[in-house]
Structures are given as C-alpha cells and as structure tokens.
Amino acid sequence: MAEPVLEVRGLAKHFPARHGLFGRGATWVKAVDGVDFAIHAGETLGLIGESGCGKTTTAKLILKMEQPTAGTIAFEGRDIAELRGRDLMDYRRAVQVVFQDPFSSLSPRMRVQDIIAEPLEIHTDLSHAAVRARVDEVLGLVGLQPDVAPLFPHEFSGGQRQRIAIARALATNTRLIVLDEPVSALDVSVRAQIINQLEHLQRTLGVSYLFIGHDLATVAHISHRIAVMYLGRIVESADGDALCARPMHPYTQALFAAALPSRPDDQGQERAITGEVPSALALPSGCRFHPRCPLAMPVCSEVEPALTRRNGGGEVACHLY
Numbered sequence: 001m002a003e004p005v006l007e008v009r010g011l012a013k014h015f016p017a018r019h020g021l022f023g024r025g026a027t028w029v030k031a032v033d034g035v036d037f038a039i040h041a042g043e044t045l046g047l048i049g050e051s052g053c054g055k056t057t058t059a060k061l062i063l064k065m066e067q068p069t070a071g072t073i074a075f076e077g078r079d080i081a082e083l084r085g086r087d088l089m090d091y092r093r094a095v096q097v098v099f100q101d102p103f104s105s106l107s108p109r110m111r112v113q114d115i116i117a118e119p120l121e122i123h124t125d126l127s128h129a130a131v132r133a134r135v136d137e138v139l140g141l142v143g144l145q146p147d148v149a150p151l152f153p154h155e156f157s158g159g160q161r162q163r164i165a166i167a168r169a170l171a172t173n174t175r176l177i178v179l180d181e182p183v184s185a186l187d188v189s190v191r192a193q194i195i196n197q198l199e200h201l202q203r204t205l206g207v208s209y210l211f212i213g214h215d216l217a218t219v220a221h222i223s224h225r226i227a228v229m230y231l232g233r234i235v236e237s238a239d240g241d242a243l244c245a246r247p248m249h250p251y252t253q254a255l256f257a258a259a260l261p262s263r264p265d266d267q268g269q270e271r272a273i274t275g276e277v278p279s280a281l282a283l284p285s286g287c288r289f290h291p292r293c294p295l296a297m298p299v300c301s302e303v304e305p306a307l308t309r310r311n312g313g314g315e316v317a318c319h320l321y
C-alpha cells in the first residue's frame with residue numbers, strides 16, 4: 001500500500017493541571033496518551049468518542065497548535081516536528097482545519113473574500129488577481145456563487161457559514177483537512193448536505209479527512225475507517241463497514257447502543273453504559289473503561305489491555321479477546 005499521507009505514532013499530550021499538596025508533584029491531564037493511526041490519500045478516518053476523550057487535542061497536535069509530550073506525527077513521510085522555513089509553510093498550506101462553530105472560526109469583521117484569501121496570502125505568493133480567482137473557484141467548489149464574496153459571515157445561515165469554512169480550508173490545494181465536529185451544530189437536514197458536499201469534494205479532489213465526531217451515524221456514514229477513542233487511547237479501530245457490522249469493544253458497543261433508537265426487544269440496551277467519562281486527571285487503573293464496563297472482569301482493573309488484531313480486520317484493546 002502507498003505511504004500514508006499522515007502517520008501518527010505513540011502520540012501523547014499531557015497538560016500540567018495543578019500542583020499536589022504543598023506544591024509538590026505536578027498532576028497531569030493525560031488528554032492524549034499513546035495514540036497510533038494512519039490516513040491515506042483520498043481516505044476519511046473517523047475519530048469518535050465521548051466529550052473529553054482527547055479528540056480536539058489530537059487535532060491540535062496535528063495542526064501544530066500544541067506540541068506533543070511524546071510520539072511523532074509524519075506527513076508524507078516527514079516528521080512535522082522537524083519542519084522549518086519553506087517546508088513548514090508547505091505543511092501549513094497542505095493541512096487545514098474546520099472547527100464545529102464557524103461563528104467563532106470565521107472572523108465576524110472580515111468579508112468572505114478576505115476570510116478565504118487569508119491562508120493564500122499567508123502561505124503562498126500568488127498575485128492579488130490570482131488570489132481573487134482562487135476565492136471564486138473554491139466558492140464554486142462548495143456550491144456558493146462568487147457574488148457572496150463581499151458579504152460578512154452573519155449574513156449566512158449556519159450551513160452556508162460551514163461551506164465558507166470548508167472553502168477556506170480548500171483554498172491552498174489542501175491534502176488533509178481535519179474536520180473537528182464540523183456538522184455537530186447544524187440541523188439534521190443541513191448536516192446531510194454538508195456531509196454529501198464533503199464526500200463530493202473528496203471524490204473530485206482526492207483530499208484526505210480526519211473526521212472527528214461523537215455522532216456515530218454521521219461518522220459511520222462518511223468514514224472509510226473508524227478509530228474509537230476513550231480517555232486518551234484508541235480502544236478499537238477497523239474499516240467502517242466491519243466496525244458497524246461487528247463492534248467488539250464494550251465501549252464501541254455502548255456507543256452503538258446509544259445511537260440506535262430504543263426498542264423493547266433491543267439486545268443492545270443491555271450493553272448501554274451509564275455515568276460520566278472519568279476525569280483525565282485521575283485515570284482508572286487497568287482498562288480505563290472498567291468502572292463503566294458491563295462486562296468487566298477482575299483482571300480489568302489490574303492490567304491494561306493492549307491493542308490486538310480484530311477478527312475481520314482492525315484492532316481492539318479488551319481482555320475479552
């Protein structure tokens with residue numbers, strides 16, 4: 001298989017939280033705690049998990065908005081920590097992001113044309129006329145007319161604003177877009193339109209996506225492969241179809257049970273989990289999921305399960321297998 005576009009190995013980010021009693025011993029929030037994955041050209045990797053499990057921190061590490069505590073991120077075979085000068089500029093151009101809330105990511109005082117032109121002006125040396133032409137081109141790619149260019153973000157609906165954010169992310173001939181909950185704030189009908197647009201753009205342009213979400217149906221729809229994250233670790237990953245057909249980790253099963261409409265005969269109900277995700281400040285011993293797992297065994301609170309090959313492809317970290 002061709003070299004991945006992005007390859008993440010042993011990635012960790014520990015934030016200093018506070019100092020212990022009498023100021024001795026720092027406490028760490030292990031937001032990301034040893035994560036591996038790869039994304040290939042034209043592929044979508046879905047990253048799913050409950051709030052606080054480390055998805056956005058993973059995104060920020062890839063975008064170099066945070067520095068890793070440990071591990072490496074390689075883009076097209078090169079460690080991004082080593083990139084300098086022109087190479088770093090190329091990376092910033094090639095990897096873009098769309099966040100959940102376009103209102104906060106699109107400057108309210110900038111016109112659409114300037115919002116989309118900004119990454120072109122920072123990361124390329126295109127002429128003014130070439131930048132304008134590129135703005136019109138990417139607006140067309142996301143289904144907007146060139147005449148919206150002089151308008152401000154508040155003049156658009158939520159779905160249109162997210163199209164503008166996608167246009168901005170595409171402007172620099174991007175090869176990977178990190179989509180951090182890009183449709184979570186949108187109405188269901190608009191969500192489907194944006195997802196279809198993203199799929200169409202991927203087929204046309206061959207761009208890769210890291211699609212972060214907590215809505216399983218949406219992530220499963222758009223992703224070729226899915227990685228399930230819990231408290232800073234990936235607990236299961238597989239091709240989207242294989243994972244949906246046979247979720248193996250009790251946490252993945254619980255996410256599926258929660259996503260399905262409840263029926264009286266629903267076997268999945270037995271597998272539903274309750275309670276909150278424990279704090280990343282005080283991680284449970286052994287398997288991080290054991291305090292909430294309906295299938296936990298004595299070994300689970302003592303020994304952390306390693307990722308092992310899953311039947312039918314992919315990997316799972318659970319003592320049941």
Ligand SMILES: Nc1ncnc2c1ncn2[C@@H]1O[C@H](COP(=O)(O)OP(=O)(O)OP(=O)(O)O)[C@@H](O)[C@H]1O
Nearest residue numbers: 015029031050051052053054055056057058214280
């Ligand atoms: N700058 C920071 N300093 C300290 N702790 C942080 C920082 N950023 C994130 N965290 C903590 O790291 C953990 C993971 O946060 P993160 O935002 O990555 O989760 P998430 O999976 O994106 O959640 P959500 O679904 O709510 O967006 C949380 O416990 C969060 O409080």
Ligand code: SF4
Nearest residue numbers: 287290293300318319
């Ligand atoms: S290792 Fe044990 S606690 Fe963890 S998911 Fe598997 S069965 Fe549940």
Ligand SMILES: [Mg+2]
Nearest residue numbers: 055056057180
């Ligand atoms: Mg997040």
